[in-house]
Amino acid sequence: MQPDGELRDDGIQVGGDARQRFYDSRGYGRPRDGNAISLTPLEAAHLLFRGDLGAVSVDGEDLGFEAFFVHAAAVQDRFAVRFLVYADLRDRGFYLSPTREGWPGHDRQAGTDADFIVYERGESPPSGGIAHRLRVVGERESIPAAGLAGTTLAVVDEESDITYFETAAIDPAGGTDYDAPQGITGVLLADRVVVWDAPTDLYDRGFYGRPLSGRAATLDGALQLSLLEAAYLAGTGSLRLTETLALSEPVGKGSTHGGVSSDDDGSAAAAIRGRGRAVEGKKFDRRRRIYRDLRNRDIVPKTGFKFGADFRTYLDVGTVEDLPHSEHLVRVIEPDHAFVPRELSLDVRLAGGVRKRMVFALTDASSIDYLSVDRLTP
């Protein structure tokens, strides 16, 4: 014989032996006087769904699962998507509490926008270890990047399937030991720089640029540098420009940009930055900041174009001939960026498929933060 519940102002009250039956042994609700408990509508719906509650009385009417579900969906925000995630985590064997004031665990989720506190397997409210501070997101909502680190996302897609993402603030560090020499000279051609006679180690050990003769394990001849690589090398004083050719035609969303001649290091850096902004806009400066930060962390950033990212990174390059697997894909975003769940899903899925970790680099003029996002099967 299942007990029934009754909707009151502060939750769905269940009497009898509800405390032992639902709270103590299975982590539903919060204890009230005696053996009674209060349930949130979500918890009550789940117990109705499982057949563990008989009915819930709402305004004197006894509602079964379907009618109660429709009632709750009409009065509570995002009830259907939250129910799907709640039920999925229960199916996977977790106990979880809604992060509602006065509910178990509420005091331990400060600062997050979590919907649920999910306890570690085998742990229970109110003091069990926390596995996830979990936020439920419909696929049509957007997700601000700021403040996201540490939250687990459960994205419910339009067909009610759930994808989980774990987020974390990370502090990447590499071990690449190479400093480019001074005295390199190049020609700025449209949106790249050609160094006709580059030091072999610039490519072989520093993994700067790409040989003009195509893919090669060692450099033999001219080296092409990207604007980001050239801007970095000019900024450290390694690279000077002997010639700067104007863009003969627009090559991107910028527009034509007059040639700038340069004969000292400072103006080389300025000429390259100017070209970068002309072909890429403000995004160039954001990407340049991250490129520089990664190099300063002894990490080698190379283009992530083939993976749709800004960079793929190599933490520890000895020689290009013996290149390690690249560990991260990095996408550069602004700190006020909001993720579109479908695009986030695309980035993280691709990274996983090529055994890399997806990292978002949040940067404005004054700050840099790295946020990793991984798919998760709870």
Add this chain to the structure above:
Amino acid sequence: MQPDGELRDDGIQVGGDARQRFYDSRGYGRPRDGNAISLTPLEAAHLLFRGDLGAVSVDGEDLGFEAFFVHAAAVQDRFAVRFLVYADLRDRGFYLSPTREGWPGHDRQAGTDADFIVYERGESPPSGGIAHRLRVVGERESIPAAGLAGTTLAVVDEESDITYFETAAIDPAGGTDYDAPQGITGVLLADRVVVWDAPTDLYDRGFYGRPLSGRAATLDGALQLSLLEAAYLAGTGSLRLTETLALSEPVGKGSTHGGVSSDDDGSAAAAIRGRGRAVEGKKFDRRRRIYRDLRNRDIVPKTGFKFGADFRTYLDVGTVEDLPHSEHLVRVIEPDHAFVPRELSLDVRLAGGVRKRMVFALTDASSIDYLSVDRLTP
């Protein structure tokens, strides 16, 4: 002893035995009087790079590869990126001609924006079989989707690496043999429809919706339909709504939208479309057109969320228990869409990684075209 060339008004002229040496045997340039040929700057640069030309005289000055390259990059649009692709294809053993008026093959590339006619392996200008009508694109340029079908793209990324994409107009056709019955009733809850007592075959054979009880091979209980599925089934007269709940809060970029009650098929379709537009904007109608078109082609579209696409498609569903591999990822775009090369790279790479083909569905109110894009190693 290599011959030299001379820059004239209509190309770089090379005399001596140039016709036999460069045109007849290797497909460079176009024949002129006697044994002379004309080269485009690109062809001349490549012959200089290989050491097959000694120098090119420009305004009385003999230029070697480096100086000629810088000269040509200053006067010709996108010279550096086109050179990289030209050299790469030559390295791969292809003969190719610039699509310049009067040059070999020019008359056979009508209607495309190709940069090169690439002949099949072992074939030569002017009449050899054509392997690719090839367009060179810098990664910062955008690529209009309209008129792209049939063109091979060579995208040169910021680090001068090249990714090739083959594009084609396709006409997908499936063999799924299921028609949903009449008389299904559902409840519109926020951005999905729940059918409490769905016919088993609606899921098991039609692969509509997702069981409320989670992933399952057969349906046992309530079925959740996406708004697209529900709109389609309401449009065919199969689905009616018994209840329509207002969005209690905005769930997407639309905004709150009042509940609409409906008691016949027509208004059910209208209510669902209205909800779709409220949560997704105009994109909903584009996606709905493609959903309907695919169903009409006996193809089953399901959400492509996990792959960052609009749909994954199953050409031939017998039963959900024995589901075939899904063949295509479909992204719905407007006919005036322009691809950003990095995003195109991301989509196509992901599709390849999960053994599917990336298809873009171009649609406005009056037309639907399907464009496949595949990575290619020439």
